[in-house]
Amino acid sequence: MGARFAVTGGRKGLLRTALTALGVGLGVAVLLLAAAIPNAMNAAYGRDRARSTVPAAEGSGPTDRTLLITTQNSGYRDQPVHGRAVRAEGPHAPVPPGLSRVPAPGETAVSPALADLLASPEGALLKERFPDLRISERISDAGLAHPDELLFYEGTEALSGPGEDVERITGFGERNDGFRSSPLVVLAILVGCVALLAPVAVFLATAVRFGGERRDLRLAALRLVGADRATTRRIAAGEALAGALLGLLTGTALFLAVRLPLSTVTLGSLGFFPSDVVPDAGLAAFVALAVPGCAVGVTLFAMRRVAVEPLGVIRTAPQRCRRLWWRPLLPVGGVALLLPQAIGGFHSNDAANIQVMLGTALLLLGVAALLPWLLGAAVARLGRSGRGGPSWQLAVRRLGLSGTTAARSVSGITVAVAGAIAVQLLLAGIDAKLPAEPVPHSLWTTVLARDGVLPAARAHEMYARLAAADGVRTAHGLITAQVGPAGTPPGTDPRDPDAEPYPLTVADCAALRELARLGSCSDGDVFLVRGGADAVPHPGERLTLTPPAGHGAHHRPATWTVPATARHVAARDSAPPWLTGPGLLATPKALDATRLDHFHVGAFLRLDPDSPDAIEHVRNAAARIDFRIDLVNFEGGGARDDGILALTRHGLTAGAHAVLLLIGCGLLLTTLEQLHDRARLLSALDAFGTPRATLARSILWQTAVPVALGLTLALACGLSLGCLLLHMANGPLQPDWPAILTLTGTAAVVILGVTALSLPLLWRLMRPEGLRTE
Known part of the structure; x- marks a missing residue:
């Protein structure tokens, strides 16, 4: 029934x-x-x-079950483009996830999103990066991170063996232990x-x-x-x-x-x-x-x-006086659960996670338990004072009769705001504790061919093609390497920090002027860049140019002597970040770059800010030279885990506002229901000449008083919980006041919205006909 x-x-x-x-x-x-x-x-x-990838054993050679692979990370109009070049070394080479077979040379497997982009007019510029594209298959969901990922696997014969960026692998995938952060x-x-x-x-x-x-x-x-x-x-x-x-x-x-x-x-x-x-x-x-x-x-x-x-x-x-003794037990219990984690530091495990969740829930629900008592005490005091106009008195009287309903409707807002404030404090503290996000350099774009990708003899070809790309205003080429003092023990890599290597840059005077304050410069000059406590070679010092033992260093001169005419200069602050600092700068006549065995061919470009697709033209030009040449970010900085933090922050903000609006709907329904129940009373007040504005203001006060008390309680509880969580995370206290004010502003909008939406029903019920009865 x-x-x-x-x-x-x-x-x-x-x-x-x-x-x-x-x-x-x-x-x-x-x-x-x-x-x-x-x-x-x-x-x-x-x-x-x-x-x-699962790498092959160190020193092992090719087998019929190995695969050569290198990563090609790029981008297209603020969208990351991930790629891998592969070459199977046998018929049983491991197959990348999401594919039915390894792409043969000249074939490319692409994700559905990349295939759609290449087939659309928006991807015309990106398609130039794949001049001989022959799509063999589409990558299934099992090989994609998400549906919109731009991913490709390109088969190639250019990979001859393991190197700095080329890896020999025996399989894909590692044991999945579940998500960890x-x-x-x-x-x-x-x-x-x-x-x-x-x-x-x-x-x-x-x-x-x-x-x-x-x-x-x-x-x-x-x-x-x-x-x-x-x-x-x-x-x-x-x-x-x-x-x-x-x-x-x-x-x-x-x-x-x-x-x-x-x-x-x-x-x-x-x-x-x-x-x-x-x-x-x-x-x-x-x-x-x-x-x-x-x-x-x-x-x-x-x-x-x-x-x-x-x-x-x-x-x-009459309503019984609400008992207070049991209500503080909820937040006290929450503090008791969180306090051990705050004292000893938070260590993520099942027991600690449950303890944190239960403690936080008890603290937040304690706010909902305390609000009815607080509202009842406040309304009782306000009722005894006898102050305020008719609208205030009507609102206080109504809250005294139905305070439980009002507190029940507002408690959700209180809990939502308290939790949001606490998490905002926690996220701000964690964000301040994480390493600073690297700031991209605003002047220079870096293109790099890593060691073994491009011979030094082709460096000028790379510089010319990049300089000719659309949207490139200035282009400077250089070759970088690490050289060590002569007499480095055999078998020691001169790039090893224990061997005290020196950064070496070989470029023309125009490029070197962008890196340091040179004064006069002509081909054949050598410069030493000071760097505080970091050592730099001195004029007349012999440096080792050959690779470490076992790398085939039998056809290059072993050493090079820093000319006595080398001058000390200071680095420029506006230089690309990866080229600043102490080191050795040499012009091509002073040091023939072809004598180096381990080096990177690079270029730093200044692009036209009015050409938004200039970066894409540069990527296309680099891809036409060699697919392994790409733009590289050398700004450094620690790895941050703030993608999840940002999502948590945005999700919390959106969720808190949605919950506030949701609870506002419930508050509106409660107000409308109470107006229906008071229809005869409203008709009587109208018959006695009570102004409609007085009753409208009474509804406003009736909604505002519980919400104001709830927000005050939420602010106190949220700040207290946030400080406790910050102590647990050992983070600084940095309240996000704009976000807190936004939440409270949303609560104020809820109050005004409930009042405005209830007025039409109030006007309809305030009629003398409502006094009729049978």
């Missing part, structure tokens, strides 16, 4: 059921997404690990998930009580026709269960719809396919059982102080 009431209760009944299903469905969708995160991360991480990032993800799920749990408990006032009146009518109290409770439970089951279906549909946009989310090299976003079976079963159980339990719990009699509904009055 209760389920029938939920779906056959007329227009108003259907509206209440639809709102309940929508509210529960939104919460279920969030819970299912949270349950799908572990599977999605593990699937993405598994595909990433499947593409890792740094403890700080794990901490941010855990706290962020709790901060989003805690208000969702509060909202679910509120959503199943939509229409509670009307339901009680309907149960009174059932009592009049003979139903006993136990029957009315079972009917109420059945009605709530029907709404919750419809909410489960709605949430499942929303979850399936949201999976598609998730395929555009990337975490560094990781990404997702819609098929990855599958809830864990155990967690999904828990959600499917917990949501209906929560609906029934909350409904029966709400009726414990309601006596449904044949002639109406009697609620326990």
Whole structure:
């Protein structure tokens, strides 16, 4: 009977059921997404690990089961383009994941996104980088990081053996241990998930009580026709269960719809396919059982102080003073769980992760438990003061009569804001603790052919082609190497720091002037760049130019002497970052670069800022010389794990605002329901001449007072929790005040929106006809 009431209760009944299903469905969708995160991360991480290479044993030669491979990372209009050149050394060479066979020389396997881009007009410039493109097959999902990845495998005969960038491998893939990240990032993800799920749990408990006032009146009518109290409770439970089951279906549909946009989310090299976003079976079963159980339990719990009699509904009055003793136990318990991690430092493991999640959840739910008591105490004090105008008095009186409903509606906002503030503090502290992000150089673009890719005799060909590319204003070529002092022990690599190597740059005077303040310069000059405590060779010192023993150094002169005329100069600050610092600068006549055995051929270019595709023309010109030549970033800096942090920050911000708007809808429904219940009172006030503006202001105060108290409590709890988490992460306190103000501003917009949207119903109910009765 209760389920029938939920779906056959007329227009108003259907509206209440639809709102309940929508509210529960939104919460279920969030819970299912949270349950799908572990599977999605593990699937993405598994595909990433499947593409890792297994190198052949050191010193081993080619076999029928080995593959030569080199990486070609590039880009196209702010999109990364990843590629690998491969050559099978036998019929049983390992096949890259996502392919059915190794591409033969002249063949290229491409990802679907890259194939579509090359076939479109937008990819015409990129297609010039593949002049003889012959697509052998498309890479399947198993070999891609995400659906939009631009990836290719190119078969070539140019790979003759292992080198600096060429690797001989025996297979692909490593054992998948599941997704792993740094403890700080794990901490941010855990706290962020709790901060989003805690208000969702509060909202679910509120959503199943939509229409509670009307339901009680309907149960009174059932009592009049003979139903006993136990029957009315079972009917109420059945009605709530029907709404919750419809909410489960709605949430499942929303979850399936949201999976598609998730395929555009990337975490560094990781990404997702819609098929990855599958809830864990155990967690999904828990959600499917917990949501209906929560609906029934909350409904029966709400009726414990309601006596449904044949002639109406009697609620326990006067309201009992809310007990305070048990409410602080929740946040105290949360602090007790987090404090050991804060003292000893956070170390990510199963026990520590559960401890952090449970402690954070208890602290946030403690805010929801404290708010009703705080609101009741504040309203009691305000009511006794007798201050304020008629609108204020009406609002305070109404809050005194229905404070529990108001606190229940606002508690979700309080929990959401408190959690968001805490995570914002944590993310700001973690971000400040991580190494600084390298800043790309604004003047120069670097092109490099690494050791063994291009002989020194072809260096001028590379410089000329790059200089002729569209959009290149200035081009300077150079050859760089590492040379060691003469007398380096046999078998010691002069590039080894223990051998005290010196950076060497061979270039013409025009290029060297961009690197250092030379003064006069002519071909044949040599310069020594000072570098603080770092050693530089001195005039007359002999340097070793041959490679280490075992690398075939039998056809080159062994040493070169720094000319006595070498001058000391200072480096330029505007030079490319990878060429600044101490070292040796030589012009071509002073040192013939063909005598070097280990060197890089490079160029640094200044591009036309008005030609946005200049960088693409440079990439194309480099690819036509040799596919292994590419643009390289030498700015350095530590590796950051801030892709996940950025996603957590943006996801938290968007989720917090969505939860605030969601709870605002629930607050609006509660306000409209209360207005319906007060229809006769509103008509009486209108008949006595009460201005409509007074009643509108009373609704504003009635919404603003609980929200203001909730935001104050949320700010205090969020800052306290954030400081505790920062101490756990050993990070500095750097509040993100713009983000905090944005959250509070959203809460203010919710207040104004609820007031504005409830005014039309208020005007309609304030009519003398509302006093008629039968």
